Amino acid sequence: MTAPYILYGSPLSPFQRKAEAVLALKGLDYDCEAINIMAMPEWYLAISPLARIPALRDTSIAAEGPDGTIADSSAICGFLEKKCPAPAAYPEDPYLHGRALWLEEYADSAMAMAGGGGVFRPIIFAAMTGKEPDLDTARQTWNEKLPPLWDYLEAQLDGGTYFLGDTLSIADIAIAAQLMQTDLIVTPFDAAKWPALTAFLEAMNAHEIFQRNLAACQKMLAKMVPEKFDLNA
Ligand SMILES: N[C@@H](CCC(=O)N[C@@H](CS)C(=O)NCC(=O)O)C(=O)O
Structure with missing residues (x-):
């Protein structure tokens, strides 16, 4: 059915x-x-x-x-x-709702362009077409373009568990979805520099709402990425 x-x-x-x-x-x-x-x-x-x-x-x-x-x-x-309004993915409060949409946009634009376009694509699209991964582009993006984005997110988290108050929202979901795009194939960023973001990503990786997608990704990537790439300079 x-x-x-x-x-x-x-x-x-x-x-x-x-x-x-x-x-x-x-x-x-x-x-x-x-x-x-x-x-x-x-x-x-x-x-x-x-x-x-x-x-x-x-x-x-x-x-x-x-x-x-x-x-x-x-x-x-x-x-x-x-x-299906419940459970809600968007905050009820107008200001928090607006902030959630902004953080979703931040994830969908800047994070997607750097993490997806600058790291995942040069490695995985190459592998899919039988070419050598473009690790120079991936390493440059990882060490130059992504850290300012992580800095902003670390400050937004401000030591908290979620981006907006104490409830999971579309902001967390959108940001986690993009962080996972690199985390699936690259060893973690420096936990000492981005402690709250590291804890956030670990919690989202373990969250039940991501399990079906992550399992499917791991299955698809297993042959192409038997070991995660270390891009830290
Ligand atoms: N704004 C769109 C962006 C979707 C998007 O860019 N998807 C990529 C894959 S991750 C795509 O379809 N790319 C097709 C292509 O590059 O030809 C959304 O939020 O769904």
């Missing part, structure tokens, strides 16, 4: 990881359907005209075609929050 939701994409996408974590937080059952991002099929481009993964299908609306689908992880998470 088909699950009520279908997520089109790949578990290796940090944006899919964010959407999966929100589905899991809300206890929603979903199937994953793989999309090859190197050659997206026409039917998928009709759903996601910007040629991005993930996209979500609500099968109660339509079982095929663009109807019943939503592209973009932020749109997916906003939709899920409206449809």
